[in-house]
Amino acid sequence: MATQDANTGGEMGVVIVSNRGPVTFSRNELGEREHSRGAGGLVTALSAVSRRGNDTVWIASAQSEEDERVAKESLDEPYEVEGLKIVLVEHDGEAYDLMYNRLANPLLWFVQHGLYDLPYTPELGDDTKRAWEEGYVPVNENFAEAVARTLQAQEGVEGEPVILVHDYQLYMAPLALRKRLGDGAFISLFVHIPWPEPEGWRVLPSYVREGVLKSLLEADVVAFHTEGYARNFVRTACEVLGVEADEEEGMVRSEEGREVWVRAYPISIDPGEFEELARSDEVLQEEETIQSLPGKLLLRVDRMDLSKNTIRGFHAYERMLERYPETREQVTFLARLQPSRGDIPEYAKYAEAIQKAVEEVNEKHSTDSWQPIVLSMEDNFPLSVAAYKNYDVLLVNAVRDGMNLIAKEAVVANEKNGVLILSENAGAHEELGEHALTINPFDIDEQAEALHKALNMPDEERARRAEALQETIRANTIEEWAEAQLEDIAAYRERRD
Amino acid sequence: MATQDANTGGEMGVVIVSNRGPVTFSRNELGEREHSRGAGGLVTALSAVSRRGNDTVWIASAQSEEDERVAKESLDEPYEVEGLKIVLVEHDGEAYDLMYNRLANPLLWFVQHGLYDLPYTPELGDDTKRAWEEGYVPVNENFAEAVARTLQAQEGVEGEPVILVHDYQLYMAPLALRKRLGDGAFISLFVHIPWPEPEGWRVLPSYVREGVLKSLLEADVVAFHTEGYARNFVRTACEVLGVEADEEEGMVRSEEGREVWVRAYPISIDPGEFEELARSDEVLQEEETIQSLPGKLLLRVDRMDLSKNTIRGFHAYERMLERYPETREQVTFLARLQPSRGDIPEYAKYAEAIQKAVEEVNEKHSTDSWQPIVLSMEDNFPLSVAAYKNYDVLLVNAVRDGMNLIAKEAVVANEKNGVLILSENAGAHEELGEHALTINPFDIDEQAEALHKALNMPDEERARRAEALQETIRANTIEEWAEAQLEDIAAYRERRD
Numbered sequence: 001m002a003t004q005d006a007n008t009g010g011e012m013g014v015v016i017v018s019n020r021g022p023v024t025f026s027r028n029e030l031g032e033r034e035h036s037r038g039a040g041g042l043v044t045a046l047s048a049v050s051r052r053g054n055d056t057v058w059i060a061s062a063q064s065e066e067d068e069r070v071a072k073e074s075l076d077e078p079y080e081v082e083g084l085k086i087v088l089v090e091h092d093g094e095a096y097d098l099m100y101n102r103l104a105n106p107l108l109w110f111v112q113h114g115l116y117d118l119p120y121t122p123e124l125g126d127d128t129k130r131a132w133e134e135g136y137v138p139v140n141e142n143f144a145e146a147v148a149r150t151l152q153a154q155e156g157v158e159g160e161p162v163i164l165v166h167d168y169q170l171y172m173a174p175l176a177l178r179k180r181l182g183d184g185a186f187i188s189l190f191v192h193i194p195w196p197e198p199e200g201w202r203v204l205p206s207y208v209r210e211g212v213l214k215s216l217l218e219a220d221v222v223a224f225h226t227e228g229y230a231r232n233f234v235r236t237a238c239e240v241l242g243v244e245a246d247e248e249e250g251m252v253r254s255e256e257g258r259e260v261w262v263r264a265y266p267i268s269i270d271p272g273e274f275e276e277l278a279r280s281d282e283v284l285q286e287e288e289t290i291q292s293l294p295g296k297l298l299l300r301v302d303r304m305d306l307s308k309n310t311i312r313g314f315h316a317y318e319r320m321l322e323r324y325p326e327t328r329e330q331v332t333f334l335a336r337l338q339p340s341r342g343d344i345p346e347y348a349k350y351a352e353a354i355q356k357a358v359e360e361v362n363e364k365h366s367t368d369s370w371q372p373i374v375l376s377m378e379d380n381f382p383l384s385v386a387a388y389k390n391y392d393v394l395l396v397n398a399v400r401d402g403m404n405l406i407a408k409e410a411v412v413a414n415e416k417n418g419v420l421i422l423s424e425n426a427g428a429h430e431e432l433g434e435h436a437l438t439i440n441p442f443d444i445d446e447q448a449e450a451l452h453k454a455l456n457m458p459d460e461e462r463a464r465r466a467e468a469l470q471e472t473i474r475a476n477t478i479e480e481w482a483e484a485q486l487e488d489i490a491a492y493r494e495r496r497d
Numbered sequence: 498m499a500t501q502d503a504n505t506g507g508e509m510g511v512v513i514v515s516n517r518g519p520v521t522f523s524r525n526e527l528g529e530r531e532h533s534r535g536a537g538g539l540v541t542a543l544s545a546v547s548r549r550g551n552d553t554v555w556i557a558s559a560q561s562e563e564d565e566r567v568a569k570e571s572l573d574e575p576y577e578v579e580g581l582k583i584v585l586v587e588h589d590g591e592a593y594d595l596m597y598n599r600l601a602n603p604l605l606w607f608v609q610h611g612l613y614d615l616p617y618t619p620e621l622g623d624d625t626k627r628a629w630e631e632g633y634v635p636v637n638e639n640f641a642e643a644v645a646r647t648l649q650a651q652e653g654v655e656g657e658p659v660i661l662v663h664d665y666q667l668y669m670a671p672l673a674l675r676k677r678l679g680d681g682a683f684i685s686l687f688v689h690i691p692w693p694e695p696e697g698w699r700v701l702p703s704y705v706r707e708g709v710l711k712s713l714l715e716a717d718v719v720a721f722h723t724e725g726y727a728r729n730f731v732r733t734a735c736e737v738l739g740v741e742a743d744e745e746e747g748m749v750r751s752e753e754g755r756e757v758w759v760r761a762y763p764i765s766i767d768p769g770e771f772e773e774l775a776r777s778d779e780v781l782q783e784e785e786t787i788q789s790l791p792g793k794l795l796l797r798v799d800r801m802d803l804s805k806n807t808i809r810g811f812h813a814y815e816r817m818l819e820r821y822p823e824t825r826e827q828v829t830f831l832a833r834l835q836p837s838r839g840d841i842p843e844y845a846k847y848a849e850a851i852q853k854a855v856e857e858v859n860e861k862h863s864t865d866s867w868q869p870i871v872l873s874m875e876d877n878f879p880l881s882v883a884a885y886k887n888y889d890v891l892l893v894n895a896v897r898d899g900m901n902l903i904a905k906e907a908v909v910a911n912e913k914n915g916v917l918i919l920s921e922n923a924g925a926h927e928e929l930g931e932h933a934l935t936i937n938p939f940d941i942d943e944q945a946e947a948l949h950k951a952l953n954m955p956d957e958e959r960a961r962r963a964e965a966l967q968e969t970i971r972a973n974t975i976e977e978w979a980e981a982q983l984e985d986i987a988a989y990r991e992r993r994d
Contacts, residue, residue: 114696117614118896118939119803119847123812125942197694199611199729202921205940232696306616315620350616399615424699442615443702445622 013159014056015147016046017173018166019100021060022084025067033066035081039381041405042166042192045267049164049482050084055154059146061096061139062088076153089146091139098135102127103208104169106344111203112168112193113307113400115346124205132208137172144176151181160184162489165219167192175215186493188221188485192267193402194427195229198239213241217254220261220492223485225403225427227264234262261492265485266431267403268478274413277385286386293332294370296455297416299391300333301384301406302398303340304351304377309399309423309441310337314357314373316397316447321365321372324452329370331392331455336376336384388413393454395421396428397441403427407436408473417466419454421447431476435468510651511553511983512644513543514670515663516597518557519581522564530563532578536878538902539663539689542764546661546979547581552651556643558593558636559585573650586643588636595632599624600705601666603841608700609665609690610804610897612843621702629705634669641673648678657681659986662716664689672712683990685718685982689764690899691924692726695736710738714751717989718758720982722900722924727761758989762982763928764900765975771910774882783883790829791867793952796888796915797830798881798903799895800837801848801874806896806920806938807834811854811870813894813944818862818869821949826867828889828952833873833881885910890951892918893925894938900924904933905970914963916951918944928973932965 022043023035037043050056057078062071070079071088078085091099107128110116122128151161163185165173174187181187195201201209216222217237224230234245237252245252250262277283290297298317302308317333337354341347358375365372376383388410396407404426411420411432422429422436429438437450457465519540520532534540547553554575559568567576568585575582588596604625607613619625648658660682662670671684678684692698698706713719714734721727731742734749742749747759774780787794795814799805814830834851838844855872862869873880885907893904901923908917908929919926919933926935934947954962 115616119612119806120808120850122939123809124937124940125816128940129942197696199694199922200696202937203939205937205943309616311617312620319622353617425696440621440699440702442619442700443621443625445626446702 013151013154013161014049014053015150015161015163016050016056016058016166017060017143017147017163017170018042018046018058019061019169020063021067021086021088022047022050022058023081023086024064025070026064027066033069037082041267041269041403041409044270044273045478045481046166047084048270048478049486052482052486057085057087057150057154059087059089059143059150061143062090075149078150087146087150089143091142095135095138095142098131099139099169100135101343102131103136105341106346107131107204107208108168108171109193110306110346111200112196114194114196114200115306115399116203118203122203128205129207132205132211137211140170140172141176143170143173144180147177148180160186160493162186162493163188164485165189171212172215174217174219178218186489187219188223188489189216189219190223190265190485191229191233191402192225194400195224195233195236197232198236201236201240209240213237214255217241217243217252217258217260220258220496221263221485221489222252222260223263223265225264225266226430228430229402229427230262230264261488263488265481266427266476267405268473268476268481269405269408269412270478271412271474274385274388274409277382278389278413278415280382282382283385283389286380286383287389289383290334290386290390293334293374295330295332296392297387297390298331298333298393298395298451298455299336299387299410299418300395300397301336301387301410303338304347304354305340306346306350307399307401309397310335310350310354311357312441312444312447313395313397314354314361316444317373317451318361318365319444319448320451321361323448327452327455328365328372329367332371333373334376334387334391335373336387338379339377385413389415391418392416393419393421393451395447395451396423396426397421397439397447398423398426399441401426401428407432411466411469412473414466417459417462419457419462419465420469421450421454431472432469435465435472510648510656510658511546511550512647512658512660513547513553513555513663514557514640514644514660514667515539515543515555516558516666517560518564518583518585519544519547519555520578520583521560522567523561524563530566534579538764538766538900538906541767541770542975542978543663544581545767545975546983549979549983552582554582554584554647554651556584556586556640556647558640559587572646575647584643584647586640588639592632592635592639595628596636596666597632598840599628600633602838603843604628604701604705605665605668606690607803607843608697609693611691611693611697612803612896613700615700619700625702626704629702629708634708637667637669638673640667640670641677644670644674645677657683657990659683659990660685661982662686668709669712671714671716675715683986684716685720685986686713686716687720687762687982688726688730688899689722691897692721692730692733694729695733698733698737706737710734711752714738714740714749714755714757716757717755717993718760718982718986719749720760720762722761722763723927724761725927726899726924727759731759758985760985762978763924763973764902765970765973765978766902766905766909767975768909768971771882771885771906774879775886775910775912777879779879780882780886783877783880784887786880787831787883787887790831790871792827792829793889794884794887794913795828795830795890795892795948795952796833796884796907797892797894798833798884798907800835801844801851802837803843803847804896804898806894807832807847807851808854809938809941809944810892810894811851811858813941814870814948815858815862816941816945817948818858820945824949824952825862825869826864829868830870831873831884831888832870833884835876836874882910886912888915889913890916890918890948892944892948893920893923894918894936894944895920895923896938898923898925904929908963908966909970911963914956914959916954916959916962917966918947918951928969929966932962932969 420436917933
């Protein structure tokens with residue numbers, strides 16, 4: 001059964017499950033169906049997996065009205081678009097809202113990034129329980145049901161299916177899938193955000209902390225972007241559930257005695273995509289704007305998320321300007337910040353604090369010909385790529401970050417031997433830290449010094465570091481990321497049979 | 498050398514080092530020297546150690562003007578008071594302020610209890626570095642100098658000395674002591690607050706995070722209140738310094754190859770002290786006040802510290818009143834809160850938030866004959882002991898707490914088979930959790946349910962739990978705590994020789 005697919009899983013009957021799908025459908029003015037490609041690194045990454053097998057089906061939540069029509073059409077058979085076979089899942093609207101806006105995004109995101117102000121927040125209670133019982137769990141069950149239905153409809157695919165579940169919206173899917181598909185199905189769950197240490201995880205109410213772990217131990221593989229998160233997960237499972245594990249081997253034994261492998265596969269990008277983008281007319285046009293900024297270009301590109309550490313970045317920059325007055329007018333800090341989750345109060349407050357920090361620095365230090373910080377919140381990806389190409393220094397100082405693909409995208413697109421300043425708490429640090437300037441995200445003065453050092457680094461050192469960063473990223477592209485997982489899965493299945 | 502002191506260390510030449518000493522000196526109106534005993538569990542605990550050997554000297558910081566006179570007098574020879582030999586150390590005022598008010602209490606306390614709002618605080622910088630270099634390190638050196646001087650002056654004590662260093666103000670003492678005393682000295686450092694997980698520790702700037710760990714690995718034993726903190730410490734040392742360790746055995750190998758033992762000795766109390774207090778006139782008098790409160794008595798006793806979780810306690814109580822209206826007028830929540838560190842802005846803000854929470858609950862739920870929460874901030878230990886004797890339910894819901902000795906004191910003094918509600922994040926939970934009602938400190942509804950359950954628990958179950966709590970505490974008193982450490986030290990020394 002397993003031998004025929006021991007290479008890359010080409011014939012394995014692979015199902016990808018993620019909350020967001022690769023495309024969103026809408027209707028144009030003529031009433032015709034149109035689709036737009038989802039943005040973001042995960043879509044690129046999973047598309048790379050999807051392209052590897054003819055039988056790969058991608059199952060995701062319906063997000064728009066037209067998506068819901070496609071969902072109904074894909075009940076019996078996947079819908080084909082852009083060479084992908086997709087199945088969209090309709091959820092009950094309230095359940096989806098509870099899952100997404102009450103459980104996954106505030107609670108799990110905050111716990112896994114360590115963003116709570118613990119003396120005051122969270123105040124967990126019955127609304128959390130309701131979001132769990134009436135939102136998160138049923139939406140996950142609904143996904144599992146769609147997977148089972150899709151597999152039943154797929155005739156002619158031999159062997160047991162491989163289900164690749166993605167991210168923190170779907171932690172309960174492995175349990176729901178195992179119930180429906182039995183022991184033969186191969187289930188992996190990939191967590192794309194940090195996994196916290198056991199005490200961090202214990203902030204969650206007991207039914208979530210134990211429920212999620214028990215479900216994840218119904219998977220065959222639980223995967224992360226870094227060795228650190230994988231180790232944290234093993235420890236969390238041991239300490240919260242009292243199960244046994246081999247930390248060195250990356251193996252946890254579930255309460256029923258199953259071996260669950262815990263692995264790190266650092267996600268990456270498609271360098272070709274960025275090379276092509278970099279040459280596109282849209283980007284070339286935006287470069288004029290970028291090149292009109294005075295002085296060297298210090299860049300950050302982030303969603304406005306509490307995990308990204310935007311405010312300390314501005315404070316560190318200000319400290320550098322104060323400590324090294326000769327740097328004034330010699331550098332512009334372009335902050336490309338994408339508004340995000342504005343309906344969550346913590347995010348609204350954070351966005352305000354960011355704008356206030358920018359205003360304070362600009363008010364204090366601007367001159368007639370120079371504005372120290374340029375805040376750009378326009379939704380304009382070509383502008384970001386134009387900035388990638390031209391930065392002298394890129395600041396990635398996240399409080400905590402699953403990977404931070406911007407560090408990889410920007411390095412690949414950059415044409416200035418730009419220096420990367422990288423938080424030791426970004427997942428990318430395990431791969432790129434050696435060639436970046438490492439900073440502690442909580443230490444303003446260290447960041448100020450790193451900024452100064454980066455802006456004044458000799459050309460030779462800039463070139464050496466930039467080249468090493470490029471090489472590191474190109475040695476592990478999104479293709480290798482997909483390949484490594486599928487190879488491991490084939491090996492695990494062989495071992496298991 | 499070691500055999501003669503293999504029993505309890507009676508002749509070992511023991512030096513205790515702690516920031517606060519057992520007594521503070523002052524002058525009365527007649528110009529005569531007086532002294533008052535320090536409050537708090539640590540003084541009781543270390544006094545128990547001190548009483549075990551004739552040669553034990555206790556070295557602490559001078560806190561008052563009169564202390565400074567005693568410091569000068571104790572330069573050559575320890576000062577004897579209340580059967581203790583003490584040496585007081587004078588510090589430079591500014592260095593002490595930097596150590597205490599800039600480094601130890603905000604930074605280390607916050608990091609080790611996980612109290613920062615990480616998207617915003619701390620903003621570490623040069624002031625942190627200055628507090629470290631010009632405050633924390635020199636004060637620690639000053640302590641080590643005093644230890645060396647004291648040992649030199651102690652004639653007739655055979656063998657190598659044993660130095661017992663205490664708590665988070667003195668992390669750099671082991672390194673400073675080892676430099677002065679060489680390999681033969683036996684150095685232990687006891688950490689009385691939680692030790693965080695490695696990523697929690699990494700919030701600190703690199704010179705603190707590495708500096709402290711390197712110093713602690715110059716000790717022979719590093720001790721904590723719980724197995725959990727000991728394990729966190731081993732992991733932190735491995736991950737931050739890259740040293741080797743045996744987590745199971747509780748051994749870390751320092752960069753120089755020394756074996757450092759990492760141990761848990763849960764601190765306790767002197768039950769006799771509380772029995773005696775409970776019978777005292779002052780307490781009997783205060784009991785009248787306590788017994789005049791209407792309904793059952795729900796009690797909490799805490800410093801007003803961000804780690805104690807006071808506000809969620811009030812919110813949980815309110816939720817219980819709302820969910821079980823029949824409990825109204827049937828219970829009074831007495832909150833004995835001791836103002837603390839009011840000059841640190843975070844503490845001032847927290848104290849305000851506490852008072853606001855109390856006002857809100859009382860405004861909404863009070864009746865003509867009943868006030869739901871009675872907030873008592875008077876400095877009156879007899880009143881606390883009177884409350885210990887009479888509570889029906891004791892709430893200890895700390896966000897994180899090294900041990901929480903109040904749980905032990907109150908249980909020993911209680912005469913009502915009172916129920917203990919205990920945070921799983923209090924150190925005391927490792928010993929007492931089995932017989933308490935365990936709560937997640939972040940979950941308001943769970944706490945509301947626990948309060949309701951505790952207030953309505955059948956007498957038989959109350960008695961059974963109370964008895965088990967008493968037995969557990971009396972089986973590990975402060976005498977056993979001191980004994981266990983000194984026995985282990987004797988064994989380690991023998992093994993080493």
